[in-house]
Amino acid sequence: MSNGMAEVNAALIQRLSDIVGPGGALTEPADVEPHVVEWRDLYRGRTPLVLRPGSTEEVSRILALCNETRTPVVPQGGNTSLVGGSIPFDGNDEVVLSLSRMNRVLEIDPLNDTMLVEAGTVLANIQQAADDADRLFPLRIGSEGSCQIGGNLSTNAGGVAVLRYGNARDLVLGLEVVLADGRVWNGLRGLRKDNTGYDLKQLFVGAEGTLGVITRAVLKLYPKPKAQRTAFVAVPGVRPALDLFSLARGIAGDRLTAFELMPRIALDMVRKNVPGVTDPLQGRHPWYVLLELSAARESDMGTMAEDLLAEAMEKGLVVDATIAASERQSKALWHIREEISGAQKPEGGSIKHDISVPVSKMAEFIERADAAVAALIPGVRSVAFGHVGDGNVHYNPLQPAGADKAAFLARWQEVNDLVHGIAHDLGGSISAEHGLGRMKREEILRYKSDVEMAMMRSLKATLDPNGILNPGKTI
Amino acid sequence: MSNGMAEVNAALIQRLSDIVGPGGALTEPADVEPHVVEWRDLYRGRTPLVLRPGSTEEVSRILALCNETRTPVVPQGGNTSLVGGSIPFDGNDEVVLSLSRMNRVLEIDPLNDTMLVEAGTVLANIQQAADDADRLFPLRIGSEGSCQIGGNLSTNAGGVAVLRYGNARDLVLGLEVVLADGRVWNGLRGLRKDNTGYDLKQLFVGAEGTLGVITRAVLKLYPKPKAQRTAFVAVPGVRPALDLFSLARGIAGDRLTAFELMPRIALDMVRKNVPGVTDPLQGRHPWYVLLELSAARESDMGTMAEDLLAEAMEKGLVVDATIAASERQSKALWHIREEISGAQKPEGGSIKHDISVPVSKMAEFIERADAAVAALIPGVRSVAFGHVGDGNVHYNPLQPAGADKAAFLARWQEVNDLVHGIAHDLGGSISAEHGLGRMKREEILRYKSDVEMAMMRSLKATLDPNGILNPGKTI
Numbered sequence: 001m002s003n004g005m006a007e008v009n010a011a012l013i014q015r016l017s018d019i020v021g022p023g024g025a026l027t028e029p030a031d032v033e034p035h036v037v038e039w040r041d042l043y044r045g046r047t048p049l050v051l052r053p054g055s056t057e058e059v060s061r062i063l064a065l066c067n068e069t070r071t072p073v074v075p076q077g078g079n080t081s082l083v084g085g086s087i088p089f090d091g092n093d094e095v096v097l098s099l100s101r102m103n104r105v106l107e108i109d110p111l112n113d114t115m116l117v118e119a120g121t122v123l124a125n126i127q128q129a130a131d132d133a134d135r136l137f138p139l140r141i142g143s144e145g146s147c148q149i150g151g152n153l154s155t156n157a158g159g160v161a162v163l164r165y166g167n168a169r170d171l172v173l174g175l176e177v178v179l180a181d182g183r184v185w186n187g188l189r190g191l192r193k194d195n196t197g198y199d200l201k202q203l204f205v206g207a208e209g210t211l212g213v214i215t216r217a218v219l220k221l222y223p224k225p226k227a228q229r230t231a232f233v234a235v236p237g238v239r240p241a242l243d244l245f246s247l248a249r250g251i252a253g254d255r256l257t258a259f260e261l262m263p264r265i266a267l268d269m270v271r272k273n274v275p276g277v278t279d280p281l282q283g284r285h286p287w288y289v290l291l292e293l294s295a296a297r298e299s300d301m302g303t304m305a306e307d308l309l310a311e312a313m314e315k316g317l318v319v320d321a322t323i324a325a326s327e328r329q330s331k332a333l334w335h336i337r338e339e340i341s342g343a344q345k346p347e348g349g350s351i352k353h354d355i356s357v358p359v360s361k362m363a364e365f366i367e368r369a370d371a372a373v374a375a376l377i378p379g380v381r382s383v384a385f386g387h388v389g390d391g392n393v394h395y396n397p398l399q400p401a402g403a404d405k406a407a408f409l410a411r412w413q414e415v416n417d418l419v420h421g422i423a424h425d426l427g428g429s430i431s432a433e434h435g436l437g438r439m440k441r442e443e444i445l446r447y448k449s450d451v452e453m454a455m456m457r458s459l460k461a462t463l464d465p466n467g468i469l470n471p472g473k474t475i
Numbered sequence: 476m477s478n479g480m481a482e483v484n485a486a487l488i489q490r491l492s493d494i495v496g497p498g499g500a501l502t503e504p505a506d507v508e509p510h511v512v513e514w515r516d517l518y519r520g521r522t523p524l525v526l527r528p529g530s531t532e533e534v535s536r537i538l539a540l541c542n543e544t545r546t547p548v549v550p551q552g553g554n555t556s557l558v559g560g561s562i563p564f565d566g567n568d569e570v571v572l573s574l575s576r577m578n579r580v581l582e583i584d585p586l587n588d589t590m591l592v593e594a595g596t597v598l599a600n601i602q603q604a605a606d607d608a609d610r611l612f613p614l615r616i617g618s619e620g621s622c623q624i625g626g627n628l629s630t631n632a633g634g635v636a637v638l639r640y641g642n643a644r645d646l647v648l649g650l651e652v653v654l655a656d657g658r659v660w661n662g663l664r665g666l667r668k669d670n671t672g673y674d675l676k677q678l679f680v681g682a683e684g685t686l687g688v689i690t691r692a693v694l695k696l697y698p699k700p701k702a703q704r705t706a707f708v709a710v711p712g713v714r715p716a717l718d719l720f721s722l723a724r725g726i727a728g729d730r731l732t733a734f735e736l737m738p739r740i741a742l743d744m745v746r747k748n749v750p751g752v753t754d755p756l757q758g759r760h761p762w763y764v765l766l767e768l769s770a771a772r773e774s775d776m777g778t779m780a781e782d783l784l785a786e787a788m789e790k791g792l793v794v795d796a797t798i799a800a801s802e803r804q805s806k807a808l809w810h811i812r813e814e815i816s817g818a819q820k821p822e823g824g825s826i827k828h829d830i831s832v833p834v835s836k837m838a839e840f841i842e843r844a845d846a847a848v849a850a851l852i853p854g855v856r857s858v859a860f861g862h863v864g865d866g867n868v869h870y871n872p873l874q875p876a877g878a879d880k881a882a883f884l885a886r887w888q889e890v891n892d893l894v895h896g897i898a899h900d901l902g903g904s905i906s907a908e909h910g911l912g913r914m915k916r917e918e919i920l921r922y923k924s925d926v927e928m929a930m931m932r933s934l935k936a937t938l939d940p941n942g943i944l945n946p947g948k949t950i
Contacts, residue, residue, distance in 0.1 A: 111721055111835035112866070156670050167668060170645070185926045190833045192865045193642060193907035195631050195681055196919050197949060198931050202677035206670055223725050246586055250698050253771045254729040296728045300779070358665045360586035390667045391587070432668040444671050451660045455938075456673050462937045463930075474672060 008048050008093060012069055016051060016095065019061045024101070026050040035076060035096045038087050043438060045088035047074070050096040056176060056184060056215040062097060063213065063468075064182025072471050073097050075209035077151025078122065080143035082354075083437030085155065085208045085473050094471075099150045102215065105129040113221040114173060114190040119150025119214050126219070135221040138165035142338060150214045156206035158433030160337075163389040164257040164294075165222065167433070168205065174218035175201040180211075180464040190218045203459070208435050209470040211463045225257070225294035229305040230330040233312075234285035234320040238363040238388075241289050244317040245359070245389050248291065251308050255300075258292035259389035260337050266385050269343040270336050277336060281320045289388075290337050340385050344398060349405040350383070351415045353395040355423040356432035362388055365426055366395070372418045373397045377411065392432040395419055416443065436474045483523050483568060487544055491526055491570065494536045499576070501525040510551060510571045513562050518913060520563035522549070525571040531651060531659060531690040537572060538688065538943075539657025547946050548572050550684035552626025553597065555618035557829075558912030560630065560683045560948050569946075574625050577690065580604040588696040589648060589665040594625025594689050601694070610696040613640035617813060625689045631681035633908030635812075638864040639732040639769075640697065642908070643680065649693035650676040655686075655939040665693045678934070683910050684945040686938045700732070700769035704780040705805035708787075709760035709795040713838040713863075716764055719792040720834070720864050723766065726783050730775075733767035734864035735812050741860050744818040745811050752811060756795045764863075765812050815860050816869075823874040824883040825858070826890045830898040831867040831907035840901055841868065847893045848872045852886065867907040870894055891918065911949045 017025035026032050027049055036045045053059045066073050072094040076086045088094040099120035107116040110133055117126055123144040130137035139152060141159035151157075153175070157168040165171065174189040187201050204212050235241045241261055248256045264286055271277050281288075293308075295301040305323055312318040324330035344350045357365045370382050379400030386394040397415055399408035420430040424447050431440055445453065453475075460467075460475050492500035501507050502524055511520045528534045541548050547569040551561045563569040574595035582591040585608055592601055598619040605612035614627060616634035626632075628650070632643040640646065649664040662676050679687050710716045716736055723731045739761055746752050756763075768783075770776040780798055787793040799805035819825050832840045845857050854875030861869040872890055874883035895905040899922050906915050920928065931950050935942075 109833060109835050111717060112833040113724075114833065156674075158668055158670075162668065169674070179926070179930075183926050185930065186924060187927065189904070190902060191831045191904055191907070192834075193633055193637065193831045193862075193867045194904040195633075195908055195910045196904055196906045196915070196923070197681075197911060197927075198686075198934055199631075199644070199677060199681055200927065200930055202674060206672075206674055211673075223728055225728070242586060249588075251771055253698055253700070253775075296726055300728075300775075304775070356666045356668045358584060358587040358589065359667075360584050387668075392668045427665060429664070429666055429669040429671055431671045432666070433670055435670045436672060440671070448671070449661060451654070451658050452662065452672075452675065455654075455660065455675055458937050459673055459934075462933050 008071055008095060012071065013049050015065060016049060016062060019058055019065070020051050020053050024052045024054060026052065035079065035098060036088055038084055039080060043084035043087040044090070046090050046092040047088045047094055047096045048092055050098055052098045052101045054101045056178065059097070059178045059213055059215055060182045060184050063178050063180060066095060066468050067181045067466055070466055070468060071095055072468050074470055075099070075154070075213045077120065077148035077154070078143065078146040080147040080151070081155070081437055082434045083439035085435055085437030086151065089472060097213065099148060099215070108133045109190065110135060112190055115219045115221055116188065116216065117149055117219060118216055120148050123147050123149055123152060130221050131224065134224055136224045137171070137219060137221055139168055139171055142341070149217060153205050153214055153217060154207060154209050155435045158387065158390070158392065160258050160260060160387065162387060163259055164254055169202070171220050172201065172205065172217050173220055175204060175214055176216035177204050177212040177214050180466065180469050188216060188218050203463070206435070208437060208474045210460060210474045211469065223296060225296060227295040227298040227301040228330070229293045229301065230324040230333050231291045231305055231309060232280040232322050232333045233289045233291055233309065233318050234281050235287045235289055235317060236319055237287060238366050240317045241287055241388065242359065242362055244289060244312050247312055247315070247317065248308055252293055252304060255293050255295050255304065256291070257294040258290065260290040260386065261388035261393070262288050262290070262337065262340060262385040263383065265381055266340045266383050267336065269347060270339045273343040273346045274339045277339070280322050280333060283320065285319055290333060344383060344396060348399040348403070349409040350396045350398045351409070351412050353416070353419045354432050354434045355395055355419065355428055355430060356390065356392040357423055357426045357428035359389070359391040361426040361428070362391060362393065365422060365428065366393065368422045369395055369419050372422060373415060376414065376418060377408070379403065420447065438473055441472070441474060483546055483570060487546065488524050490540060491524060491537060494533055494540070495526050495528050499527045499529060501527065510554065510573060511563055513559055514555060518559035518562040519565070521565050521567040522563045522569055522571045523567055525573055527573045527576045529576045531653065534572070534653045534688055534690055535657045535659050538653050538655060541570060541943050542656045542941055545941055545943060546570055547943050549945055550574070550629070550688045552595065552623035552629070553618065553621045555622040555626070556630070556912055557909045558914035560910055560912030561626065562913070564947060572688065574623060574690070583608045584665065585610060587665055590694045590696055591663065591691065592624055592694060593691055595623050598622050598624055598627060605696050606699065609699055611699045612646070612694060612696055614643055614646055617816070624692060628680050628689055628692060629682060629684050630910045633862065633865070633867065635733050635735060635862060637862060638734055639729055644677070646695050647676065647680065647692050648695055650679060650689055651691035652679050652687040652689055655941065655944050663691060663693050678938070681910070683912060683949045685935060685949045686944065698771060700771060702770045702773040702776040703805070704768045704776060705799040705808050706766045706780055706784060707755040707797050707808045708764045708766055708784065708793050709756050710762045710764055710792060711794055712762060713841050715792045716762055716863065717834065717837055719764060719787050722787055722790070722792065723783055727768055727779060730768050730770050730779065731766070732769040733765065735765040735861065736863040736868070737763050737765070737812065737815060737860040738858065740856055741815045741858050742811065744822060745814045748818040748821045749814045752814070755797050755808060758795065760794055765808060819858060819871060819873060823878070824880040825871045825873045826884065826887050828870040828891070828894045829907050829909045830870055830894065830903055830905060831865065832898055832901045832903035834864070834866045836901040836903070837863055837866060837868065840897060840903065843897045844870055844894050847897065848890060851889065851893060852883070854878065895922065913948055916947070916949060
């Protein structure tokens, strides 16, 4: 696709490059390449220029000039999007704006439990800085070693700690944002209460860079839990897993910090395709839950994990269980969960979904989706795993063993229609945590009301009247 | 003020009344009166018509007609605003839209921990419905017996449980909203994760009815804590109180569910002006903290409260303390906190502020504000109390004993300037939880940047182009 705008001309490239100075502008194909290819290689684009500004002021000047010249801008963090949100189209008429040089932790206030960071700071570095200050920054996702906080906020990232700490939206108190025309909005407040008009930061969180470019953020920190228990638990089915979730919430409250569901097939694939992984439990069980409890100190943990599992077994919700006896064992259990995505790859084509439904509808969703997909493609292997405590499941039908991969993947849209249709029917969402990006921008039109789309379009037109910010994504 | 629009004529009154049917339209002065007077009598207005629709459909038809005829509409819940947000002006050219007949709890989903309610449902009834389902709806504010959830959401209400559960914004998953032109947006999702475009509900939460009218909401429920401890604690000063807060967060984590600060003068006034209140502790201390711990069950509470207070005493952060031994004693301690507002009234004029600052700046704020106000008005008695764990303090300089009330209150703006200026200087807000309404609509212009005001105005123009929704409030 082209945005119908002229290719970026040499004079403009020069003017933009001048703003960021030497080293801040990339034009050589080898330098540009990592910024125009999605990491799974699902999306590839072209750009004549990657800009790497070093300050908010430079971002401001870039956007002002791009707005004036109607030059489309693709804001980019760690480029770990799963929906093509950070990749330019192939018209060679868009400039990539990488925040990666703005990567400093600027301030930590332990008593206020806040941290001021630049948008390009890698998530793992933020986690580490919090840890160094005896605090926790709880956002925890697979790509944390390379994704950047600006991207996390722009996509309202989720991950494995949402159950307790919420999505990225819930972890930010203030933002600095450069608007489409280059104006800078300083909303860097470190306040837990501020009712002085519209909460503007909410507009930019989850907007995937289409309404403004986040340059700095005030993040919320939490006390660091000093005691944890990781349990790997066999459950007889999805419904008992949900009952176990309810029981665990009742007993542990907020000390239940993770609750991840996975089917036997996922465990089998991880064991087969990832070296060194063993089965934590004896026997074969249809479903498993990885469960984590956290407490402020060891004395508050006590026998909570053991009591919970004993009660769950008595009620028939848990068939077998193991509690990690060491940090190393805990990591081994988490390793199984983290490798599920990768372990599917050698098994052939996989049609991915990132859906959410009310927690009370989760079992019905999986049952209906399994039946519908199996009826459409006999022999399909459904891998349903993820953050079931949030009502969020990654539902990935995998090609029948030995079937033709291309033929299977050709049915992507058909399968999407079925799975998304069932999620929608149950009051759910077709993108729980990955966003819309390029992948679901058209798809969402089938599920949102005209009123909602009209409201979204009017916000876009209000904040980015020339449509220069990440055009063709989200909306 | 008049909105420069024509008075509502008889024909229009008839057409609007026809929408809601008999009993849904109030025009008799005695019936209208409760809807045009603020409960503290700080604001009075006029209206020819109070509409009490019984359904979203009726709200939609009312707004469509008002938009077409450019008739201003004042949305109203329980009319408990502290900033005049729900009162019409005196031009007799605005219609009041009361949601009070839409007052049903429609659905509770215990496994998803959600509740679907109509906007006019009284907060206490929602709390009760949650309790009946063995769940907690944690919003807890002084006016809970009469305020309505639509108003709570429109003003992003705070209260005493924000520390643990967040503001009203954090307690809502989905909204149904009637837009200015009568279109209905159904965003009634019960999902904890949904990244499919802009999070539109955020626009209406805290907008004080200026961008749309909330008609229904999906609320978040929580497990009901089965064990609680209420402690009343004497501390040597504000800084030690903040250190105590930090210690308590570290030990109890989320089981610290309230942390309210009050000065000796507040306790004295409550004892003097409220019958039956005794001093919970011996001796006189400069500051007190009311602290609440909550746990899922008694076995999780254990000796946490005792351990915390022992450690705090050892560190010199707490001078004396008592833990309520019964529900009755706990209520008596909370009663002191709840009566502080009322107990100031017999003492004369009081210039009220609802400020927030980063928690780490709270002591500095109180010290600087005390010094500045005392320098301006010798003998002034500063009453600083409230949700200090959220960085939110109600800072109320009270007239010098025996001074002239009117002369003192005449200095309202001068005192505001001082106090708000100090809060702003410390990165704070001039309205932490009460909103802007009429009271602070002009005042805020001094503290917000031009960029922020321009963004707010453009949102208002986008969503309410004819300016019919609560004009003259907030923005």
